[in-house]
Every structure is written in structure tokens, then in C-alpha cells.
Amino acid sequence: MSKKKKLTASLGDKTLRLLTLLMAISVLVLMVWMGWQMFDSARPSIDKFGFSFITGRVWDPVKEQFGALPFIYGTLVTSLLALIIAAPIGLGVAIFLNEMARSGVRSVIAFLVEMLAAIPSVVYGLWGIFVLVPWLRETVEPGLAKWFGFIPLFQGTPLGFGMLAGGLILAVMILPTIAAISVEVMAAVPNEQREAALALGATKWEMIRIAVLPYAKSGILGGVMLGLGRALGETMAVTMVIGNRPDILPSLFAPAYSIAAVIANEFTEATYDLYLSALVEVGLILFVITLILNVFARLLVWSVARGPKGGIS
Amino acid sequence: MHDRLRKYRNRMMMGIFIIATLIALIPLFGILGYVVKNGLSALNWEFFINLPKAMGAPGGGMANSIVGTLIMVLIASLIGIPVGILTAIYLTEYDRTSWLSIGVRFATDVLTGIPSIIVGIVIYTAVVLRMGHFSALAGGLALSIIMIPLIIRSTEEMLKLVSHSIREAGYALGISKVKTILKIVLPTAAKGIITGAMLAVARVSGETAPLLFTALGNQYWARSLNEPIAALPVQIYQYATSPYKEWHQQAWAGSLVLISLVVILNLFARFVFRSRSN
Amino acid sequence: MGQSLSVRKLEAWYGSNQTLKGINMEIIPNQVTAIIGPSGCGKSTFVRCINRMHETLPGTKVKGEIILDGESVYDQDPVALRKSVGMVFQKANPFPSMSIYENVVAGLRLNGMKSKQKLQATAEKSLRMAALWDEVKDRLNYSGMSLSGGQQQRLCIARALAVEPSVLLMDEPASALDPIATTHIEELIRQLKENYTILIVTHNMQQAARIADSTAFFLNGELVEHGPTSDIFTNPHDKRTEDYITGRFG
Numbered sequence: 001m002s003k004k005k006k007l008t009a010s011l012g013d014k015t016l017r018l019l020t021l022l023m024a025i026s027v028l029v030l031m032v033w034m035g036w037q038m039f040d041s042a043r044p045s046i047d048k049f050g051f052s053f054i055t056g057r058v059w060d061p062v063k064e065q066f067g068a069l070p071f072i073y074g075t076l077v078t079s080l081l082a083l084i085i086a087a088p089i090g091l092g093v094a095i096f097l098n099e100m101a102r103s104g105v106r107s108v109i110a111f112l113v114e115m116l117a118a119i120p121s122v123v124y125g126l127w128g129i130f131v132l133v134p135w136l137r138e139t140v141e142p143g144l145a146k147w148f149g150f151i152p153l154f155q156g157t158p159l160g161f162g163m164l165a166g167g168l169i170l171a172v173m174i175l176p177t178i179a180a181i182s183v184e185v186m187a188a189v190p191n192e193q194r195e196a197a198l199a200l201g202a203t204k205w206e207m208i209r210i211a212v213l214p215y216a217k218s219g220i221l222g223g224v225m226l227g228l229g230r231a232l233g234e235t236m237a238v239t240m241v242i243g244n245r246p247d248i249l250p251s252l253f254a255p256a257y258s259i260a261a262v263i264a265n266e267f268t269e270a271t272y273d274l275y276l277s278a279l280v281e282v283g284l285i286l287f288v289i290t291l292i293l294n295v296f297a298r299l300l301v302w303s304v305a306r307g308p309k310g311g312i313s
Numbered sequence: 314m315h316d317r318l319r320k321y322r323n324r325m326m327m328g329i330f331i332i333a334t335l336i337a338l339i340p341l342f343g344i345l346g347y348v349v350k351n352g353l354s355a356l357n358w359e360f361f362i363n364l365p366k367a368m369g370a371p372g373g374g375m376a377n378s379i380v381g382t383l384i385m386v387l388i389a390s391l392i393g394i395p396v397g398i399l400t401a402i403y404l405t406e407y408d409r410t411s412w413l414s415i416g417v418r419f420a421t422d423v424l425t426g427i428p429s430i431i432v433g434i435v436i437y438t439a440v441v442l443r444m445g446h447f448s449a450l451a452g453g454l455a456l457s458i459i460m461i462p463l464i465i466r467s468t469e470e471m472l473k474l475v476s477h478s479i480r481e482a483g484y485a486l487g488i489s490k491v492k493t494i495l496k497i498v499l500p501t502a503a504k505g506i507i508t509g510a511m512l513a514v515a516r517v518s519g520e521t522a523p524l525l526f527t528a529l530g531n532q533y534w535a536r537s538l539n540e541p542i543a544a545l546p547v548q549i550y551q552y553a554t555s556p557y558k559e560w561h562q563q564a565w566a567g568s569l570v571l572i573s574l575v576v577i578l579n580l581f582a583r584f585v586f587r588s589r590s591n
Numbered sequence: 592m593g594q595s596l597s598v599r600k601l602e603a604w605y606g607s608n609q610t611l612k613g614i615n616m617e618i619i620p621n622q623v624t625a626i627i628g629p630s631g632c633g634k635s636t637f638v639r640c641i642n643r644m645h646e647t648l649p650g651t652k653v654k655g656e657i658i659l660d661g662e663s664v665y666d667q668d669p670v671a672l673r674k675s676v677g678m679v680f681q682k683a684n685p686f687p688s689m690s691i692y693e694n695v696v697a698g699l700r701l702n703g704m705k706s707k708q709k710l711q712a713t714a715e716k717s718l719r720m721a722a723l724w725d726e727v728k729d730r731l732n733y734s735g736m737s738l739s740g741g742q743q744q745r746l747c748i749a750r751a752l753a754v755e756p757s758v759l760l761m762d763e764p765a766s767a768l769d770p771i772a773t774t775h776i777e778e779l780i781r782q783l784k785e786n787y788t789i790l791i792v793t794h795n796m797q798q799a800a801r802i803a804d805s806t807a808f809f810l811n812g813e814l815v816e817h818g819p820t821s822d823i824f825t826n827p828h829d830k831r832t833e834d835y836i837t838g839r840f841g
Contacts, residue, residue: 010670012491020403023396024417027461031420034427034435034458041438092333100330109334111583116341118575120519122546123568126553127344130351130561172340179337203323226426233428235522236550260430260522267437267526283434287427294426295419410649478684482747484647486698486754487674496701500688 035287042281044274053281059246059257061266066278068285070246074163074256075286078238079231081167081252082174087224089171090178094220097179098186099208110183117176125240128169133160133241136168141253156251164252165241170234174227181223185216185304215304222300229293233286235260259286345572352569355562365532365548371559375567377534378548381449385528385544386518388453389460393517394510396457397464404465405472406494424462432458433523441527449535449542452528456517463516467509471502508582515578519571521546545571594660594675594757594788595620596641601655603636603645610636612812614655623780623789625803625820627796629840632809634792638760641790642676643669659758674698677751681763683743685735685750692731694746698754713753721749722779741772748779759783761791765798777802796836800824808832 045053049066056067093113097106137160144154189212197211213220243255244265259282270276363374400417408414436455441447475498483493499506521544524530529541530551545567552564596618603611610633618624626634639645640653643664657664664672685694693700695714704710714731718724723745727738735746744764751759761780765773780789780802793799799806800820807817808829816823816832827833834840 010489010491013489016402016491016494017407020399020407023399024403024408024413026396027400027424027465028413028416028420030458030461031423034431037435037439038431041434089333089337092330093337096330096334100327109338112338112341115345115576115579116337118515118519118579119341119344120521120546120571120575122519122521122550122553123344123348123572126549126564126568127347129553131343131347175337203319205323205326206319208326229426233426233430235428235430236546240550240554260428263430263434264522264525267434268529280434280438283431287431290426290428291423294422298422476684478680478682479686481644481647482678482680482684482686482750483697483701484670485642485644485673485678485680486701486750487670487672488698488701489670492701497686497688497697501686503688 038280038284038287042277042284045277045281048274049278049281053278054285057248059262061270061275061278064274066274068259068278068282070248071257071259071262071282072285073248074166074242074246075232075258075260077163077252077256078166078170078242078258079228081163082170082231083224083228085168085171086175086178086227090175090223090227091182091220093175093179094182094186095208098183099204099212113176113179116172117180121173121234121236122240124169124173124237128165128237128241132169133165136160136162136165140164145253152250153252156249156253158253159243159255161241161243161255162251162253163242163256165243166238166256166258167252169237169241170231173234173237174231177230178223178227181226181301182216182220185219185223185301186212188219188304189215218300219304222297222302222304225293225297225300229290229297232293233260233290235264239264259283348565348568348572351562351565352567355566356569360563360566364534365543365563367532368557373559373563375543375545375548375563375570377531378543378545378567379570381528381531381535381542382518382545384538384542385449385453385456385524386514388450388538389456389517390510390514392454392457393460393513394464397461397513398468398506400461401465401468401472402494402499404469406490406498421462421465424458425466428522429455429459429520430522430525433526436523437526444539446539447527447529447541449528449538449540452524452542452544453538455523455527456520459520459523460513460517463513464510467512468502468506471505471509472498474505475501504585508585511578511582511585515575515582518574518578519546521550596660596758596788596790597656597658598637598641599656599658601637601640601657602653603633603640604652605636605648606650610812611640614814616807616814616817618788618790619805620788621784621786622804623784623791623802625799625806626790626792626809627794627799627806627835628809628815629835630794633812634809635762637809638678638762638790638792641758641760642673642678644673644678674702674754675756676758676760677754677756679744679747679751679759679761679764682767683740683747685738685743685746687734687736689735690732691727691735691738691746694735695749695753697750702754714749717749717753720752720783721745722775722782723749739772741768741775744768744772744776745779748776752783756787758788758790761789763792763794766794773798796824808835810835 053066053068055069057069058065058067059070097110101109137158141158145158148154193211193215194207197207202210238258239261242258242261244257244261245255246257247254263279263283267279270279359372360374362376364377366373404414404417432455436451440451440454479501480493480498483497524544524547528544530547531541531543535542549564549567552560598614598616601611601614614637626637628634636645641657645651645653686697689697692714695717696710699710699713715724723742726742738746765776783789803820805818806820806823808815810831816827816829824836827836
């Protein structure tokens with residue numbers, strides 16, 4: 001049998017294939033390089049402080065004492081607070097968009113929620129400083145102190161700046177993420193499921209509860225995790241309202257510090273190598289946490305709605 | 314009786330969802346409202362033309378920030394858009410299944426989720442320290458890293474939407490693969506790809522954190538790309554956290570300009586895409 | 592003028608699944624040959640082997656000989672081969688980013704033809720051959736997608752003809768069309784066979800009876816019977832053919 005002439009790629013074919021291959025490889029290399037670069041720059045600090053870096057409560061560059069716990073604490077508290085607020089509301093918005101709104105209303109509201117996501121972090125921060133913080137300081141926090149002051153969460157002087165402000169602003173910022181992914185995931189629930197529930201005489205809410213939510217459950221969880229990931233890494237808005245003090249206090253009114261915020265504030269002030277290295281190590285912690293979180297989250301989302309997407313409608 | 318309870322509960326839940334939506338939209342209108350109100354009053358000719366005036370003296374502007382942002386976004390786009398589109402072409406047209414493509418997709422995911430300040434750190438240690446100074450180039454590079462995964466993802470999605478039958482029609486006519494990709498598939502997906510690019514540009518225009526220690530900021534005009542350069546979001550941040558009232562007002566004005574840019578790009582992208590799907 | 596096609600011991604795989612199990616067939620030039628058979632019998636695969644489209648799918652393998660006008664198709668560069676073997680698909684697939692005119696001349700333009708006169712002349716000729724010229728001559732720069740389903744399919748036929756192939760492969764070209772559009776396509780095929788060798792895959796036996804000079808019946812990857820259409824339908828040799836024709840399966 002004669003030898004088959006395979007698709008002899010023309011020069012153009014070979015060029016394009018090679019070019020695109022190079023670009024693809026470079027993306028992979030970029031990720032690896034970034035991870036390595038972080039690790040390498042953080043190494044002096046890792047070597048010096050070891051595990052006590054994560055448990056250390058004192059961050060004192062003057063005395064060369066670097067403990068990252070205050071930042072981890074501030075980051076976690078604000079992010080969790082944001083999640084507690086944004087997850088139910090985001091899910092509610094998603095249900096409204098997907099199961100209730102007619103197409104015209106749906107487009108408009110979906111667009112508005114996308115706008116919320118498009119506002120730059122620094123503008124959130126600006127609004128935070130001049131609108132949210134005063135409101136918290138004068139109205140909300142005194143109110144909370146009056147009614148719930150017996151809980152340690154709401155004790156202390158209302159400054160406006162602090163973890164409550166950070167948590168609230170983050171809540172607004174991650175809400176679109178949670179809403180968008182929840183919409184996408186719920187839209188992937190086959191209509192037959194909905195119809196089966198309705199045919200049994202279920203009300204709309206019961207249909208959602210029985211047919212849609214269980215099916216979309218893992219995807220919604222993934223969306224919440226992605227929202228958490230975003231909250232953990234958010235820099236500008238948080239640093240502008242959180243108070244920037246590396247303290248670990250139980251009250252939400254207390255000023256605190258987040259990982260991203262301390263990096264933003266102190267990076268250019270790092271006058272010696274160990275200081276810089278410590279800051280990079282703090283960043284490395286954030287990098288690793290968000291990486292793991294994102295991978296898990298994407299897997300969850302993909303298990304329901306194939307393929308990652310961006311917008312809402 | 315039980316039915317009435319169920320109906321009532323249904324009504325209540327539906328009401329809750331509507332309320333949730335309204336609650337979600339309040340901050341949007343709140344922020345936009347304040348930005349427009351406070352920003353408009355501080356917006357004037359001088360804002361667009363003048364350089365910043367020290368210590369909050371009146372009459373200053375943000376001209377250098379606006380230009381700086383445009384320059385760095387341009388640098389980022391010149392790197393990020395080609396790399397992103399070419400990678401997406403690789404993933405859809407040449408290799409959808411191998412280990413390499415899985416790895417590249419994973420990397421894209423990781424890069425999408427990286428906090429932008431981390432990007433700033435990496436470029437600082439790799440570029441700024443090595444060069445010995447802050448620069449517009451470093452800032453543009455940092456922004457391009459943020460752009461690349463966004464472009465890859467949106468372009469890949471658009472390319473996948475092109476039905477395989479179109480590619481087959483091209484091959485069946487005796488058209489080579491490279492020409493089929495460049496002259497048939499890409500033009501078909503063009504509108505969507507452009508939309509994705511516009512949204513990515515809107516996104517990086519507003520990024521502050523990665524610029525804080527790459528471009529740093531500059532009170533004056535940068536004379537070359539190798540110098541620190543001002544950027545709109547960075548300037549807004551510095552003004553907002555300063556003690557000067559004049560600068561606070563300028564921060565609002567700057568926010569108005571920034572938000573307008575972002576909203577216009579988003580609206581444009583939506584309209585371009587809408588007309589395509591019709 | 593249409594060319595002759597010889598197929599010898601053609602085998603094809605899709606992954607581990609063997610879709611063609613040794614096809615031997617002589618296709619007479621300037622005739623319409625219909626390929627009929629139940630779903631999954633390999634008729635589409637067969638036709639896609641002829642212009643080497645089958646290999647563009649991942650995980651496919653082909654063995655055997657296909658001789659087009661004396662030359663083995665495997666001795667040619669597939670891209671070049673596909674200029675002499677045209678293909679029309681089940682669902683019309685005009686290029687969405689191009690106008691009607693650009694669609695028709697796409698095969699020529701993208702392969703380097705630059706002369707505007709030649710392109711326009713070829714476009715008109717192909718559109719006339721596809722019986723579409725009168726309907727679109729005043730809107731050649733409208734999008735290809737602005738036409739009806741039947742018109743789009745005729746546009747695809749014109750596009751395939753513009754490259755001047757000698758063989759035309761049609762994979763269920765009318766299955767997505769309404770009866771009237773189908774009639775147009777069938778009439779077109781009757782006219783085209785004067786100048787082309789046409790292979791048409793169809794699941795519609797009445798269609799085969801209407802337009803095909805010879806018919807081949809495929810079953811489970813094998814060529815069961817091949818002969819003049821009238822013979823196949825009135826006096827089939829093989830029992831399996833008879834069962835299929837009379838509707839006992841498929």
C-alpha cells in the first residue's frame with residue numbers, strides 16, 4: 001500500500017501553530033515563574049521565622065519582629081463577615097434574576113449588577129472613607145452598641161474605620177461574583193427538573209427549593225468560595241477603611257489590618273531586606289490560600305455548569 | 314388551609330428575593346450618586362489640563378494621571394491582547410485535550426484568581442528591583458499579567474461558539490487551516506473577542522494595587538517610560554487618604570472620570586455584543 | 592467534466608470503533624450516485640473519506656485506496672485534493688462574517704485568486720449553476736445569513752462549485768429543508784450531473800429514487816449492494832436491501 005501523504009502543513013500553518021504554542025507555554029511558564037519568584041523573595045523570612053511567622057502576633061519592623069497573625073486575622077474576619085452578608089443576598093438576587101424576572105427586567109438588573117462589579121476598588125474605598133465610615137461612626141455603630149453591646153463583637157469606641165467597615169465594603173464588592181455564578185449555575189439546571197416539581201403542584205418557591213437549589217448546590221458553593229477568594233485578595237477598598245492597625249481585637253468596631261492592606265501600605269517603606277522578605281511572605285500566604293480556594297471553587301462550579309464564564313445573562 | 318400557608322410562604326419568599334435585589338442595588342446607586350454629585354462639582358477644565366498642585370492648593374488637576382493610565386493600559390493591551398488571543402487560538406484550534414492544554418487552562422484559572430497586589434509584588438521583585446527604579450513599563454507589565462487570563466478566557470469562549478461546521482466548510486473548500494482560522498473563524502468570532510478585550514481594558518484601567526510599587530506615581534509628567542508615572546486610580550487613592558479637602562474633591566472628580574470610562578466601555582461592549590447575537 | 596472514482600478495500604475507524612469494513616465501489620462519472628442506509632451505517636464516513644475530511648477529526652484512522660481519475664487521493668496534499676472534490680453539508684454553513692458574494696468566492700480568494708473580474712465572473716457563473724443568481728443578484732453584498740434555509744444551501748452549493756471541482760459530495764443536503772426548497776435542490780442536482788460526478792448521502796429513499804442514477808446500500812459499515820437505482824428499488828439482489836427498502840428496519 002502506498003504511503004499516505006499527510007496534511008503537509010504550509011509554512012503559514014507551521015508558523016501559526018508554533019506561535020500559538022509558544023504563547024500558550026509562556027502562560028504556563030508565567031504562572032510557575034510567579035510562584036517561584038514569590039517563594040524566592042520570601043525565603044529569607046521563611047528561613048528566619050519558620051512557623052512562628054503565622055502564629056506571631058507582633059508586627060514590629062523597627063525591632064525586626066514579624067508575626068503575620070494580625071493580618072491573617074483581619075483578612076479572615078472581614079472576609080467572613082462579607083460572606084455572611086453577601087452570600088444570602090447574592091443568592092437572593094440570583095434567584096430573582098433566574099426564576100422570577102421577565103427578560104426585560106432581567107437584562108436591566110443583570111446589567112446593573114455587572115456595573116457593581118465593574119466599579120474600581122479605589123472608588124469603593126473613596127466612598128467608604130467619606131460616606132460609609134461616617135455613617136457607621138455616627139449611626140450604625142452607636143446603634144449596634146446600644147442594642148447589642150453585651151456581645152463583645154459590638155463593644156469599643158465606634159470609630160467608623162475598622163473591621164465592620166471592611167466587611168461591609170467587601171460584601172458589596174463580592175456580591176456580584178456570587179450572584180453571577182449562582183445565576184449561571186441555576187440556569188444550568190435542566191428545565192425538566194423544574195417542570196417535574198411544578199407538575200406535582202409545587203409553588204414557585206417550593207419548586208426552587210426542591211428542584212433547583214439541590215441540583216445547583218455545589219455550583220453555588222463554588223460561587224461563594226470564589227467570592228471568598230475575591231474578598232481575601234481585595235486591597236484598596238479594604239485598606240482605605242479598615243484602620244490599618246495590626247491589632248487582634250474581638251470587636252468589629254476595632255481597627256485592624258488585612259494582608260493585602262499591610263503590603264500596600266508598607267511595601268515601599270520596607271527599608272531593609274528582611275522587612276521586604278517578610279512582606280512578600282505575607283503575600284505568599286495570601287497567594288497560596290487564594291490559589292487553593294480558587295481551584296476548589298472552579299471544580300465545584302464546573303461540576304454543575306460546564307465551562308467557566310464571566311457575565312450574568 | 315395548608316395550601317393557604319404554602320401560598321403565603323411562597324409570596325413571602327418571592328418578596329424576600331425582590332428585597333434582596335433592591336438591597337443589592339442600593340450601594341450601586343449610592344456610590345454612583347455620590348461620585349456624580351461630588352465629582353461633577355470639582356470637575357473643570359483645569360482638572361483635565363493641569364498637574365497636581367502641592368498640598369491641596371486649588372487649581373490643580375489630574376492631567377498626568379489620566380495620561381499615565383492611558384499609557385500603561387496601552388502597554389498592557391499591546392502585550393496582553395495578542396498573548397491572550399494567540400493562546401486562546403492554540404487551546405481551541407490546535408489542542409483541546411493534551412496535558413499541555415490542561416496545564417495552560419489551569420494556569421489561566423490561577424492567574425485569574427491572583428490578587429492583583431501579588432502581581433505588583435512579583436513585578437517589583439523581578440523588574441523594579443532589577444532595573445533599580447519604578448517605571449511605567451513595570452506598571453504596564455503588571456497590568457498585562459492581569460489582562461492575559463481575562464482575554465484568554467473570553468476569546469476561548471467566543472471561538473468555541475463558532476460552529477465546527479464552519480471550519481469544515483473551509484477545509485472542504487481546500488482552504489488551509491491557517492487561513493481558515495485567520496480569515497474565517499476569527500472574523501466570525503471577532504465581535505465577541507473585541508467585547509472581551511474591551512471589558513478587560515475596563516478592568517485594568519481601574520486597578521490600583523499592582524501599580525503601587527511598580528509605577529509608583531508621579532506628581533509631574535513622566536519624561537519617559539522608564540520613570541515612575543502617575544495613574545488615575547493611584548492618584549485617587551493618594552488624594553483620598555490625604556488630609557487636604559481640595560484633594561478629596563479631586564479624588565471624587567477623578568473617580569467620576571474613571572467610572573465614566575469603565576461604564577462607557579461596558580455599555581459599548583454590551584451593545585457591540587447585542588447587535589451580534591441578533 | 593466529472594471524474595471517475597474507484598474505492599478499494601476502504602476501511603475506517605473512529606477511535607476503536609470500525610465504521611467502514613472494506614468498501615469496494617466503482618463510481619461512474621457524470622452520474623448521481625445515492626448512498627442510502629440506516630443511521631450509523633457509515634455512509635457519512637464513506638463520503639468524508641473521499642475528500643479526506645474524515646482524518647480531520649481526532650482519533651480517526653483510514654486504510655485502503657481511493658482513486659480519483661487515476662490518482663490515489665492519498666498521494667495528494669489533502670488541501671489541494673479538496674479543491675477537486677467539493678462538499679455540501681447537511682446543515683447549510685455559509686460563512687457568517689462574509690457577504691453572499693464573498694461566500695461564493697471564498698474558496699478562490701483565500702487560495703490566492705486576486706483578479707476582480709475573474710472572481711466576479713466565477714461568482715455569477717456559480718450562482719447561476721446553483722439556480723440562485725436571479726434571487727440574489729441585487730444583494731450580493733448582503734450577509735450570507737440573510738437568506739432562507741434553502742437559499743443558504745444553494746449558496747453553499749455555489750460556493751463549492753466556484754472552486755471547479757469534478758466531484759461533488761453531498762451529505763444529506765436537503766434534510767434540513769422544507770419540501771419546496773428540497774424540490775429546488777433536487778432539480779439543481781439533476782442539472783449539475785451533466786458536468787459533475789455527484790455522490791449524495793440520503794436517508795430519504797424517495798429522494799434517491801427521484802434523482803439518483805445508481806444507488807448504493809450501506810449497512811453496518813459494509814456496502815451491501817450497488818447498482819442502477821431502478822434495480823435496487825424494484826429488484827434488489829440481497830435480502831437485507833429488500834428489508835431496508837420495504838421498511839422492515841431502519
